[in-house]
Every structure is written in structure tokens, then in C-alpha cells.
Amino acid sequence: MSGQRSATDPLPHAASRGQPLPKGTVWLQDPALCKGTAFTEAERDRLGLRGLLPPRVFSIEEQALRVMSNFRRKPNDLERYVQLIALQDRNETLFYRVLVDHLEEMLPIVYTPTVGQACLEFGSLFRRPRGLYVSTADRGRVGDVLRNWPVRDVRVIVVTDGERILGLGDLGTYGMGIPIGKLTLYSVCAGIHPQHCLPVTLDTGTNNETLLRDPLYTGLCQPRVRGAAYDALLEEFITETQTVFPHAMVQFEDFANANAFPLLDRYRRRVCCFNDDIQGTAAVAVAGLFSALRLTGGQLANQRVLLFGAGEAGIGIAELLVNALEALGLSPVAARQHCWLVDSKGLVVQGRDHLNAHKLPFAHAMDGQPNLLSAIEAVRPTALIGASGVSRSFDQPVIEAMARLNPRPVVFALSNPTSKAECTAEEAYQWSDGRAVFASGSPFGAVQFGGQTLVPGQANNVYIFPGVGLGVLASEAREVTDSMFSIAARTLAAQVSESDLAKGRIYPSLRRIRDVSAIIASAVAEEAWRLDLARQPRPADLAAHIAGLMYQPVYPEYR
Numbered sequence: 001m002s003g004q005r006s007a008t009d010p011l012p013h014a015a016s017r018g019q020p021l022p023k024g025t026v027w028l029q030d031p032a033l034c035k036g037t038a039f040t041e042a043e044r045d046r047l048g049l050r051g052l053l054p055p056r057v058f059s060i061e062e063q064a065l066r067v068m069s070n071f072r073r074k075p076n077d078l079e080r081y082v083q084l085i086a087l088q089d090r091n092e093t094l095f096y097r098v099l100v101d102h103l104e105e106m107l108p109i110v111y112t113p114t115v116g117q118a119c120l121e122f123g124s125l126f127r128r129p130r131g132l133y134v135s136t137a138d139r140g141r142v143g144d145v146l147r148n149w150p151v152r153d154v155r156v157i158v159v160t161d162g163e164r165i166l167g168l169g170d171l172g173t174y175g176m177g178i179p180i181g182k183l184t185l186y187s188v189c190a191g192i193h194p195q196h197c198l199p200v201t202l203d204t205g206t207n208n209e210t211l212l213r214d215p216l217y218t219g220l221c222q223p224r225v226r227g228a229a230y231d232a233l234l235e236e237f238i239t240e241t242q243t244v245f246p247h248a249m250v251q252f253e254d255f256a257n258a259n260a261f262p263l264l265d266r267y268r269r270r271v272c273c274f275n276d277d278i279q280g281t282a283a284v285a286v287a288g289l290f291s292a293l294r295l296t297g298g299q300l301a302n303q304r305v306l307l308f309g310a311g312e313a314g315i316g317i318a319e320l321l322v323n324a325l326e327a328l329g330l331s332p333v334a335a336r337q338h339c340w341l342v343d344s345k346g347l348v349v350q351g352r353d354h355l356n357a358h359k360l361p362f363a364h365a366m367d368g369q370p371n372l373l374s375a376i377e378a379v380r381p382t383a384l385i386g387a388s389g390v391s392r393s394f395d396q397p398v399i400e401a402m403a404r405l406n407p408r409p410v411v412f413a414l415s416n417p418t419s420k421a422e423c424t425a426e427e428a429y430q431w432s433d434g435r436a437v438f439a440s441g442s443p444f445g446a447v448q449f450g451g452q453t454l455v456p457g458q459a460n461n462v463y464i465f466p467g468v469g470l471g472v473l474a475s476e477a478r479e480v481t482d483s484m485f486s487i488a489a490r491t492l493a494a495q496v497s498e499s500d501l502a503k504g505r506i507y508p509s510l511r512r513i514r515d516v517s518a519i520i521a522s523a524v525a526e527e528a529w530r531l532d533l534a535r536q537p538r539p540a541d542l543a544a545h546i547a548g549l550m551y552q553p554v555y556p557e558y559r
């Protein structure tokens, strides 16, 4: 089907202007239009589909039942991922319907950890292209490439260059699974219309030798470009997005540390953009700390937080914590005293050589400590947060030390996917005698300990970025500010109920995610109006306005 699409009306403009509807297989081949066996008798006549479908008409509930029974019969999670992607390619409405209704079961499939496995095997799983690829070979014509996308009213772009996919490293164009997965979550968790979403992979080469030798590799077989050539491609891409998709927010995703910070610094005031690994992770981790304090009975101003891993996630969390402490009246210098970093060379302290600019503010006056355990003994943290990508680095002595220093040690093992987690939920509970307040990046199931069922939290950015995106969309904010992430963190923490806490759960149930995202969106949009960054006037009933913007996966009637 040719022609530009509009997001709110899935039919191409020609059809929606009252011209006769096209007939035949086009209705089955376009995932945005397809209803499969749910086309009604009248639609089958009107659209020329009679005979092209088996005679029985199914409801979407019956179709969902079929999807779920196949899903649960699959031998492994990767097969489930393939099944869901195939459904997304076939019938978008049904895909979103089953995800909205079964998010807890499906989130680990469409996102971490299974998406990591899917990215590793992207070459062999590849069936049908999805998203937009912009490569270094496109320099000078990036605008033309963007204009090839069939929708002009794009509101959210998630872009990666594939260099730091989860904790798996450089996966080049195989990283495309990440922007696709994240945008799926925007639609599922915050109701941002799928047609408003654009996944982009920038192919700037790969330094992954295995991929360069892989005959199925889908990207340019060349080493990564660096320096001026890289910056020029990014500059052209960002500039052209402003022309072609002037209402789009850009989310930087899974860029390597060395590019992530400079890109955010360069563009955050110029365009509506943020980096989820830095700012989204920070908000979800700080929200987790707020909730954890309700369990431990502590005050934020009395915490010492040790961040293991001083990269995008670690620094982002430290900066947002400082922001939260400043809001309590602490000076920036005093606030920083509450945050400590450990990187691959040990504790970050004053006088250590070659500390980068982002670590320097957190380099305190203390003797150097070569490893995590000695750093814990020296700093005596109340909370330990892992964002290092180093699996099993929170070993028994580390957790035991935290448990010796604190009646209720706070331990977050954020590294993804599961294979990279600093420790498992079971280890954290076992080694702390069931006292740890635990959260992880990838999901762990409930743990039985001492006759109790302990439910670990999943510090999943999905609690934050969809709501922030919806708030930006509702207000048409010109910028995404740190204060919006602070507000999102506080709003998320306030959504954790006493009954969640009673089970040890420091995030709300995923079953409430659409409501939670809408509440976060309202708070973020209010901040945009407060800061005079909104391009839309504030509607009288903001909550109703936001609810009205949210996509519902129900079939349209084709008349």
C-alpha cells in the first residue's frame, strides 16, 4: 500500500479521504491494517477478502488465546521472541493486545534478557526489515533516508549505534533489536501509538571481530569510524530529524560510554532528547532507593551509596542522587559526599590518575582501595548498586560485608542481561540472611527464604521512559530536563503500595504500568509547563487529555 500514513488513522491518506478502499490481500499483508481471522463478514465482502481467509470469524480474545497457547508451548524463550516478532510483522493490533494483557510474562521476552540473545543471533533470525538504518555510506543524504520512512508524524525515535548493547558489547547492526524492543514498550506501557515510533540504527561499523567474520552480518563490514567522521554523521542525523520529524523526541540508547556523554552534552539543549542508559536508569534506581528507605526506615540524607561501575548508569545514578539530596537542602559538595564510585581500578578517590571529568566530582579524600570488598570496608555504604556489566562480582564476602554493616542492606544488581547480573536474588537473600532489600536489572523470580516469600524488584527502565515520553508528547516539550527525571523518580516511588513493600517489592506491579506511566506523564508534562518548555497550551483536564492520547490495541471497523 503506497502513500504516507497518519498515526491516528492507520489507513493511508488516500483511503481516509473518502476514496474507495483498496481490495484484497493488501489487508492481510499490512500489519497496521491486518485483523487476520477477525475481519467481520461485512468487511470480508467490502474489502474483497471472502475466500482469502478461513470461513470462521474469530474475536480478538479468541485470537489472543491461540497466540498464548502457542507461546506457552514453545521450547525456549528465543522461540517465543521469534513468535512475537512474527506476530508484530503480521498483525500489530493483536501483537499489542497480547503484550498489554500479559506484560509480566512477555516483558522478559521482548526485552531483557531474551532480546539480548536475539541481538546476538540477529543475522540468522532476520526475516523482514523493521526500523530505519542510517550508515556512514549515507553521509550527505541522511535527510533522504529519513524521508523514506512511511510515516511523517513520528513522535519518538530510539536510536543506537550498537556499540554497547545491554552488557554484551559491540553488536553493530545486530543491535537493532534494542530500539525495536524499547519502542514496543513505549506503545505497550504508555500507549504511544506504534505509528508514532521510529527505531533507528546508525551503522558506523563494528569492531566485533566475530561479526566482521560472520557471513550473515547485516551491517557494513568495516571498523567503527571515530572522531570527526562519526561526529559528522551524528550531526547530520540529528539536524535532519529536526527537519523531517520536527515533533520527535530522540532517545539515545546503548551507545558506548565514550560517545554517550558527549552526545548528550552536545544535543540536550538543542533538541528534545535524552539518554536512557544515563537518565532513565538513574530515575529508576533513585525511585528504588526512595522505596527501599520506606523498608529500612532510613533517611536519604543519611545514606552512603556505593556505585560499582562508574559508567553511563553509575554516573547517571550518582548525579540524580545529588539532585535529590540538593532538593533536601544539601549543597552540591555535601550531596556528592553521599555518593562513592568503584570502577575497574578500584575506589575513585582524589589524586587517582586519569580520572575522567564525570568521575572527578565524586573523587573524595580517602586512601585508594583496590577492590570492591576493601572499598565497602572503607566507605561502609548503606546501599550498594552494581552497574558494571561484571557478572557475579557481588560474591558472598561482598554481600556478607553489606549485611554486617547494615541491618537491612540495600543491594541493586542492575547489570543486564541476567548472565551479567552482579548477583542473583537468591544469593543476595541467602548471604544476607534474608535481610537484603534487593532489585535487579533483569528479572528474577520470587525466592522462598525462612518461610517467607521474598519478591525482588526489577529496576527496569520501563517504569520511567514510556511515562516520560508520553509527558513530553502531551506537552510537546522542547527539552527533556534532569528535573523531569527527578520528578518521574519521585512519582514512581509514590506508586509503590504498602502491600508491595510488605512483600519486599520496591516497584509497583507491572500490571499497573499503563496507569503508572500516565501518572508519570502528567507530572512530567506539568514540569514542562512550569519551565516554559511546552509547545502546547496546558489542557484544563490534563489527566483526561493524557488518557485520550493513549493507544488502545483494539481493531478499527473498516467501513
Ligand code: NAI
Pocket: 164, 166, 167, 256, 257, 276, 277, 281, 284, 308, 309, 310, 311, 312, 313, 314, 342, 343, 344, 345, 346, 386, 387, 388, 389, 390, 414, 415, 416, 417, 420, 440, 441, 442, 459, 460, 461
Ligand atoms: P558503561 O560501559 O558506561 O559502564 C560500565 C562501568 O563498569 C565502567 O565505568 C567500567 O569502568 C566499570 N567496570 C568494568 N569492569 C569493572 C570491574 N571489574 N570492576 C569495577 N568496575 C568495572 O556501561 P553502562 O551503560 O553504565 O552499563 C553497565 C551495566 O548496567 C550494563 O550491564 C547494563 O546492561 C546495565 N544497565 C542496567 C540498567 C537497568 O537495569 N535499568 C539500565 C542501564 C544499564
